[in-house]
Amino acid sequence: MERRTDKRCPFCGEGLREEAVFCRYCNRDLEDEEFLRSRVRVRQMAMLLLAIFGIGVLLALIGSLR
Numbered sequence: 222m223e224r225r226t227d228k229r230c231p232f233c234g235e236g237l238r239e240e241a242v243f244c245r246y247c248n249r250d251l252e253d254e255e256f257l258r259s260r261v262r263v264r265q266m267a268m269l270l271l272a273i274f275g276i277g278v279l280l281a282l283i284g285s286l287r
């Protein structure tokens with residue numbers, strides 16, 4: 222019985238096994254793609270937190286001036 226493929230290569234679109242770390246069709250590293258994507262997410266989250274923190278500091282400054 223053949224195993225069902227749940228994952229696709231983002232580069233060539235071939236079906237891969239869920240636990241595959243590299244594509245056996247185009248030999249690209251799949252972990253790289255996921256790592257880069259997660260790094261972008263972390264950066265977006267950091268920017269959001271920084272913005273919230275900045276607004277908080279600004280409001281505290283405005284409050285202390287009154």
Ligand SMILES: [Zn+2]
Pocket residue numbers: 230231232233234235244245246247248249
């Ligand atoms: Zn591929």
